[in-house]
Amino acid sequence: MGFPELDDAVSRFRFAQSCLGLLGCLCVCYAVWTPHWLNGRGLWSEWNNTISEESHREAAAVNAVEAERVFGLVSFLIALSTGVLCLVFALWWTSRTVRSYSNTRSLLLAGQALYPSTLLLLTMASTGFFFLFSWSLFTYQHREEIGGDPSGLGASYWLGAVGWVLLLVVETAVFVAERSVVPDILPDLEEAVEAWRISSQLKAAKRAADWSGEMKR
Template identity: 65%
Template sequence: MRMKLPELKDVTSRFQFIQSCVALSGCLFVSYAVWTPFWLRDGGLWTEWNNTKGDRDRDVLTFNALEAERVFGVLAFLLALSTGALSMVFALCWTSETVRSYSNTRSLLMAGQALYPTTLLLLTMVSTGFFFLLTWSIFTYQHAEEICQDFSLLGSSYWLGALGWILLLVVEVIIFIAEQAIVPDILQDLEKAVDSWRVTTRSNRSFSDGCAQIASGKRNLAPKRYTSVP
């Protein structure tokens, strides 16, 4: 597939472009939040927070929560990379002619269902948003007391991260549901396309067979040259 300008000529392509933009924005916000230290008082996921209470059990729980939020953050970042790449492909390379290619149409009809690009985007976006939501929730729970005392301590990483998982989990699901209600099923169009291809193929074969028979008849009717025997 070659890179092209976004195709916005029908409802399907518009929904696909909107979801690609939402996916790319959400992935950028998630990636920014994971690797920047502006969560709380210039500290982030990779900051070593000091526990002044000296409770051993609390220290263990804090360490486990810190490791968990980092692991989920890295998973969210890796998924964000793949989701961002998919959104770029579907926005700039995937057109209405791609899904209607003969090989793709034949595979879809054999499977009995069409896998839309937006369906694949939904799966990857929801996975990315879910893992980052775990990271964001654990961090919020660990620092709930400080956050409740002064919301101004929260930085851009925290708020952009929240916007990221909202785009990936909430906004994307709303757009996908609206697409399913508005965009018609493509399988009927694909079946009509396959029928037209079959008719065209049969007519071309009939024409080719007729031309071959005519050519064979002309060769049989052509005068034969005899050589005289001395």
């Protein structure tokens, strides 16, 4: 582990996105597993069904609670992997990583550049989407209680809201800003590969000449 690379716009945007992602993932993980959503209860608390006495409405309420928990658990698992990815890109990834020969050659063969910010956007958006779904279901299920006494909403609920806003809204805005500011790296990669190709040909020709000279002796 070393100091974050902040020498150019690419590295600064990457570090900013990584920090946003890590903070958003921490908020999501905290919200999923803590009970401070509404009146001291959370996703995993047992709630009295006060919606209706009708059996089909009760079944719908149970299904909604199960969906909240499933999407919350999925978002937690994705948040763990996204958080690790954010740490890797923030602390270990450098501009030299993407410009290694093997990476450069494979990227050019695929015809596209490897942008860490794109991978961050995809994983962060997935985390935010699944948690937003869980958060929205919870809000809808308890809309009457929330409307009657909004002060009952706890830290877990609001930190969860901060989490999905960071992962979906703020991250998307930073990604769009990066794409409009940072130039495409493919031309530089093509020049690097061409330089490596010429260098390899010259070395091969030199070895062939040396071998031919030794054979004549």
